[in-house]
Amino acid sequence: xxxxxxxxxxxxxxxxxxxxxxxxxxxxxxxxxxxxxxxxxxxxxxxxxxxxxxxxxxxxxxxxxxxxxxxxxxxxxxxxxxxxxxxxxxxxxxxxxxxxxxxxxxxxxxxxxxxxxxxxxxxxxxxxxxxxxxxxxxxxxxxxxxxxxxxxxxxxxxxxxxxxxxxxxxxxxxxxxxxxxxxxxxxxxxxxxxxxxxxxxxxxxxxxxxxxxxxxxxxxxxxxxxxxxxxxxxxxxxxxxxxxxxxxxxxxxxxxxxxxxx
Numbered sequence: 001x002x003x004x005x006x007x008x009x010x011x012x013x014x015x016x017x018x019x020x021x022x023x024x025x026x027x028x029x030x031x032x033x034x035x036x037x038x039x040x041x042x043x044x045x046x047x048x049x050x051x052x053x054x055x056x057x058x059x060x061x062x063x064x065x066x067x068x069x070x071x072x073x074x075x076x077x078x079x080x081x082x083x084x085x086x087x088x089x090x091x092x093x094x095x096x097x098x099x100x101x102x103x104x105x106x107x108x109x110x111x112x113x114x115x116x117x118x119x120x121x122x123x124x125x126x127x128x129x130x131x132x133x134x135x136x137x138x139x140x141x142x143x144x145x146x147x148x149x150x151x152x153x154x155x156x157x158x159x160x161x162x163x164x165x166x167x168x169x170x171x172x173x174x175x176x177x178x179x180x181x182x183x184x185x186x187x188x189x190x191x192x193x194x195x196x197x198x199x200x201x202x203x204x205x206x207x208x209x210x211x212x213x214x215x216x217x218x219x220x221x222x223x224x225x226x227x228x229x230x231x232x233x234x235x236x237x238x239x240x241x242x243x244x245x246x247x248x249x250x251x252x253x254x255x256x257x258x259x260x261x262x
Contacts, residue, residue: 011049016045062081109247201226
């Protein structure tokens with residue numbers, strides 16, 4: 001049997017291929033009950049990813065699966081948390097900044113993560129034990145898992161310096177975030193670095209930004225894979241209510257405000 005990491009990487013890449021098939025067409029956009037957009041790409045990728053992850057016999061929380069009551073989830077010590085297409089708004093805008101997110105969570109914390117960018121073929125992932133993170137550009141139509149592992153580059157976050165690079169979203173920048181940035185600007189020069197989807201976590205993990213404040217709603221599937229990739233390189237994702245690391249498989253799958261910072 002393949003390792004959980006190999007299974008997650010394969011699932012992410014194959015899900016990404018399904019997304020690109022839709023991306024090349026004049027697809028329709030639906031809207032869910034919370035007014036968030038949904039396309040057939042989300043659905044197709046979700047089906048493929050679930051087919052891979054179900055082979056592990058580990059339960060799955062996915063944005064596009066029916067959400068189980070907490071009574072059914074509360075005793076899970078391990079689960080997958082998946083966003084089959086993170087950044088549907090970016091997908092609709094056709095700017096390429098959308099991802100496939102897969103994380104393995106144990107006892108409320110993500111211990112392994114995979115983020116795949118279908119348009120560029122960029123793959124971010126942690127080691128199996130979640131102690132390093134890596135990046136590689138692949139050809140999704142001709143890849144070998146062994147070659148991915150052999151040729152990936154280890155991620156290293158930035159040590160500091162100026163300007164302080166703060167990650168902001170192309171789709172979200174609210175008043176709380178603006179105030180946070182203004183506080184930093186009192187003592188430091190600030191540069192805003194914009195990205196969509198979970199790529200914001202990757203910017204901090206790979207040293208292209210110093211911090212990512214997210215003072216707006218997100219769900220666990222938006223953050224779990226990026227959290228794992230950051231944690232593996234010593235970058236913390238801190239709940240702004242408790243000042244503790246974010247928790248997963250909570251009763252309410254909505255995240256509190258958080259700050260990503262080394």
